[in-house]
Amino acid sequence: MTPIAPHIPVLLDEVIAAIAPRPGMTIVDATFGAGGYTAALLDAGANVHAFDRDPDAIAAGQAMVARYEGRLALHPARFSAMRAELATLGIAQVDAVVMDIGVSSMQLDQGERGFAFMHNGPLDMRMSQDGESAADFLNTADEEVIANVLYRYGEERQSRRVARAIVAARPLVTTGELARVVRRALGYKPHDKKDPATRTFQAVRIHVNDELGELEAGLAAAEALLGEGGVLAVVSFHSLEDRIVKQFLRTASGAGRSVSRHLPGEIPGPPPTFAAVSKGIRPTDAEIDRNPRARSSTLRHATRTGAPARSLAA
Numbered sequence: 001m002t003p004i005a006p007h008i009p010v011l012l013d014e015v016i017a018a019i020a021p022r023p024g025m026t027i028v029d030a031t032f033g034a035g036g037y038t039a040a041l042l043d044a045g046a047n048v049h050a051f052d053r054d055p056d057a058i059a060a061g062q063a064m065v066a067r068y069e070g071r072l073a074l075h076p077a078r079f080s081a082m083r084a085e086l087a088t089l090g091i092a093q094v095d096a097v098v099m100d101i102g103v104s105s106m107q108l109d110q111g112e113r114g115f116a117f118m119h120n121g122p123l124d125m126r127m128s129q130d131g132e133s134a135a136d137f138l139n140t141a142d143e144e145v146i147a148n149v150l151y152r153y154g155e156e157r158q159s160r161r162v163a164r165a166i167v168a169a170r171p172l173v174t175t176g177e178l179a180r181v182v183r184r185a186l187g188y189k190p191h192d193k194k195d196p197a198t199r200t201f202q203a204v205r206i207h208v209n210d211e212l213g214e215l216e217a218g219l220a221a222a223e224a225l226l227g228e229g230g231v232l233a234v235v236s237f238h239s240l241e242d243r244i245v246k247q248f249l250r251t252a253s254g255a256g257r258s259v260s261r262h263l264p265g266e267i268p269g270p271p272p273t274f275a276a277v278s279k280g281i282r283p284t285d286a287e288i289d290r291n292p293r294a295r296s297s298t299l300r301h302a303t304r305t306g307a308p309a310r311s312l313a314a
Contacts (some may be wrong), residue, residue: 004211006289008036008291008293008294009034009036009037009100009118009230010235010283010287010291010293010294010297010298011039011235011281011283011294011297012036012037012040012286013300014281014299015037015040015233015235016040016041016044017298018096018231018233018235018278018301019041019096019231019301020231021040021044021045021096022039022044022045022046022301023044023045023046023064024045024046024047025045025046025047025095025096026046026047026049026091026094026095027041027046027047027048027049027095027096027097027098028046028049028050028051028079028082028096028097028098028222028225029041029049029050029051029096030050030051030053030079030082030096030097030098030100030222031046031051031052031079031098031099031100031101032050032057032058032061032074032252033052033100034057034060034090035050035061035064037098037100038050038055038061038072039064041098041237042064042068042071042072046071046095047071048071048072048073048075049070049075049082049085049091049094049299050072050073050074050075050087051074051077051078051079051081051082051085052074052075052076052234053076053077053078053079053127053128054127055076055128055129056129056130058074058076060157062074063207065269078128078170078214078218079099079214079218079221080214080217080218080221080227081221082097082218082221082222082225083221083224083225084221086225091264092225093226093227093230094225094226094227094230095226095227095229095230095231096105096226096230096231096232096233097222097225097226097230097231097232097233097297098233098234098235099215099218099219099222099232099234099235100243101211101215101234101235101236101237101241101254102211102236102237102238102241103247110288113125113135114300116175116194116201117176117178117179117195117201119175120122120174120175120176121175122135122174122175123135123138123172123173123174123175123177123178125201125204125205125209126208126209127209127210130211131208131255131286132208133208134178134204134205134208135171135172135173137204137207137208137294138166138170138178138204139170139171139172143160143163143164143167143187144163146163146166146167147159147160147162147163147164148255149203149204150162150163150199150200150203150204151203151205152200153202153203153204153206153207153212153240154199154200154202154203154204154206154311155199155239155240156199156200156203158185158186161185161186162181162182162186162214164183164202165181165182165184166181166182166186168180172292175201178197178200178201179195179197179201182197182200182243183195183196183197194287196255202238206240211241212240212244215241215244215245215268216244216248218276219232219234219245219248220310223273223274223304223309223311224309224311225308226242226304227304228304228305228306229303229304230303230304231301231302231303231304232249232274232301232303232304233299233300233301233303234299234300234301235297235298235299236300237296237297237298238297242280242298242300245300246271246280246297246300249274249300249302250272250277252267252272252274253272253273253274253275253277253302254271254272254309255277260284266280270307270308270310271307272305272307273304273305273307273308273309273310274302274304274305275303275305276302276303277300277301277302278300278301278302279300280299280300281290281299281300281301282297282299283295283297291292
């Protein structure tokens with residue numbers, strides 16, 4: 001097994017400041033990972049329900065469950081299911097939800113999980129370790145489908161060229177093979193600032209795990225689960241994720257919505273479900289020096305109003 005580098009939670013101080021955890025609060029950590037946010041919330045006295053679809057994360061977190069003696073519950077489930085999962089325990093509302101979107105450091109650093117090309121390993125990329133793998137997708141999908149995935153989720157401008165090269169090289173088995181195919185297709189030079197395979201790996205990973213669909217469903221679940229005054233805090237790592245979070249909060253807070261007094265009978269939109277929406281908060285230079293993976297992160301947070309969740313009011 002590939003050695004795992006220490007996990008450092010991103011924008012931790014800013015997330016904790018936004019949530020202001022205290023004894024008696026019930027908080028959802030939607031993306032448990034190595035438990036960085038969860039530990040800080042528990043240390044502040046809160047009770048935490050943490051979700052993760054990766055069985056390795058759930059297994060590794062059992063020691064933390066024992067250490068905090070009943071104040072932490074781990075749920076081996078997608079975070080889009082948080083409301084349904086907590087309903088089975090009789091929990092209808094929580095005081096805060098924190099979400100750290102995307103792949104975790106542990107997944108990236110374990111070559112055998114196949115998320116990255118820094119370590120050669122099987123072409124897998126499945127967070128939940130079940131279902132269609134990256135190899136399954138790339139070795140069976142039509143060239144046009146692969147090209148569309150690369151363009152949409154990796155913002156790869158030469159997606160058709162890369163997809164053509166992938167299909168010509170099939171079957172692909174390892175992360176190293178995929179990286180070499182992409183580099184040859186795009187003319188990679190060792191001194192290039194960014195490895196061109198990065199965009200393809202991001203796109204395939206997002207597709208295999210339905211990460212953007214999961215994010216949209218998770219935001220809706222958090223809106224329905226948060227009580228009045230509750231805080232939603234979301235850390236994203238690339239523009240596709242941040243765009244979804246920003247638009248969700250913009251729509252939920254009623255920003256940019258207006259009703260003209262010159263149009264009698266025009267029906268106003270639903271009351272805002274979030275207020276006090278923050279601007280994007282970025283890591284400091286000092287944090288980036290300590291943890292280079294924080295470089296692309298953005299935190300957005302907002303406070304839940306007393307209006308009914310839009311999914312429940314519809």
